[in-house]
Amino acid sequence: MTRLSVNINKFATLRNARGGNNPDVVKTALDCERFGAQGITVHPRPDERHIRYNDVIELKKVISTEFNIEGYPDDRYMELVQKTKPAQATLVPDGPHVLTSNAGWDTVSHYSFLQEIVTELKNQGVRASIFVDPDPKMVEMAAKMGADRVELYTESYATAYLADKEKAIAPFKEAAKAAHEAGIGINAGHDLDLDNLAYLAKEISEIDEVSIGHALVCDAIYLGLENTIQMYLKQLQV
Template sequence: MTRLSVNINKFATLRNARGGNNPDVIKAALDCERFGAQGITVHPRPDERHIRYNDVLELSRVVTTEFNIEGYPDSRYLELVKRVKPAQATLVPDAPDVITSNAGWDTLTNETLLTEIIADLKKEGIRTSIFIDPVPHMIEGAARVGADRVELYTEAYASGYLKNKEKAIAPYVEAADLAKNLGLGLNAGHDLDLDNLAYLKECIPYLDEVSIGHALICDAIYYGLENVIQLYLRQLGHYR
């Protein structure tokens, strides 16, 4: 079954906008787990505009599902994940000032960098995933650098879904099949929501994990967090 990992960055964004500790990010993560989420994702950025590095340390002490830390693998990120030892480290190529992830890795240009970083993380017993576009030679590059998984960057799928879902999903099915044949695990994330998630799962049934934050938390404003997590789990074929 495909796991639902809830990205809790937006809880921290809301907290930071006002100061104080409302909403409580730690409680939010624990509630997501209690309501059925099978993982918690965070993406600490150098400016700490949402999740703070100290949040990650506190979360590591209490999260009981799979903990996934996303980030650009600079020295501070690598130091953090080695200290925390999450279930998964998802490497993204984002510059520090971007609002959100907007492209996958060029695994060819960055082959040496990624090979060294992934080998280092594997020594720590941390599963590694690379954020990547659905481009066959980039998937092949991910296998060469030693990644355990790839996370397909699904913005193009989400933006094309309402126009022509069959056309939008086609490159992702091709990329997913290639990843599977190369022995890579398969994650997906970015702009997935209650409208497009079930079709993604239907066309790529062997997805290991989806990471969803912004849409899920926006939906929670209207429907409530517990109910929304159940709605997303149903899109992935989970029934409680």
Template sequence: MTKLSVNINKIATLRNARGANNPNVVLVAQDAERFGAEGITVHPRPDERHIRYQDVLDLAEVVTTEFNIEGYPDKRYMELVKKVKPAQATLVPDPPDAITSNTGWDTITHQSMLKDIVAELKESGCRVSIFINPQAKYFEPAQLTGTDRVELYTEPYASHYLIDREKAVAPYVEVAQIAKELGLGLNAGHDLDLQNLAFLKHKIPFLDEVSIGHALVCDALYYGLENTIQMYRRRLEENS
């Protein structure tokens, strides 16, 4: 079964717009788990424009499913992850001013750096995942870093899904098989939604986890959070 990890960054964005504590990100995370989420994802950025570092500490006290902390592995991120010891640390190559993650790691150029970081995080007891583009050349170098999983950057798939979904998914099917042969666990995330999620899962049935935030929160405005989470769960279960 593919697990659904709910990214609650956008909940924090909404809270921060008014400067108080409504919506309460800790309560939303707890509700999301109660409604069927099998993981909670956060991506604290240096400017704290959505999830704050204190949020991560507060969430660590209450999350009972898999807690996943995404981020660029600078000193503050590494210290935070080693303190919290989440189930998973997902490494992304975002510069500090990035609006959202928009590419995966060049695991060829950065293999040595990533190898050291992965080893340091695994010593803390975290499973490690590396955000990666759907290009075959990056997968063996990723495996050589010692990472447990890779997370497929799915924005290109989502962007081309309505044009030609078979063509859009083809490179992901190819690299997913490579990851499987290399013994890498497989996550996916970015711009996945109710429209394109089931087809991706159908084509890659052995996905371990999808991380979804923006689309899920937008859908919750219409369908409600509980119903929305169940809708996403059903998309993942349709082809199981």
């Protein structure tokens, strides 16, 4: 079954809006685990507008499920990964001023750069995942450079889902097929929610993990965090 990793960035955004430590992101992560989440994802950014680098260090001390740190692999990110040794590092091409992830890596033009980073991560015993668009070529090159997984950027799927779900998922099925044939794992994330998640998981059963933050946190406001996590887990039981 596809595993659920909860991205807790938005809880940190709420905390930072008032200062102090409410909500407590460490307690939130532990609660997510207690309520059934099988992983915790964070995406620290250089301006620390949500998750702070120190949060990552404190989270690593207590998280018992899989810890996934997303980010652009600059020196500070790589130092943080080396210090905390998460289960997984997900490399995204976001620059420092990007509001949220909006594209996958071009693994052809950035091949040498990413290969060096992937090798370093694997030497540290950290699973390397590359954030890519649903393009078989991008997947194939990620596998060639030694990545353990790709994370398929699912915004286009989520956007087109209501109009034509079969058309929306078609390129993702092709990308998943390429990953399967290349022998690497598949993650997925961005704009997944209670409306579109079950169909994705049913149609691409090879997905190892989905990372969900914004929609899950919004749902939790209305439904409660424990109930929301259980509802997302139910969508994955296909």
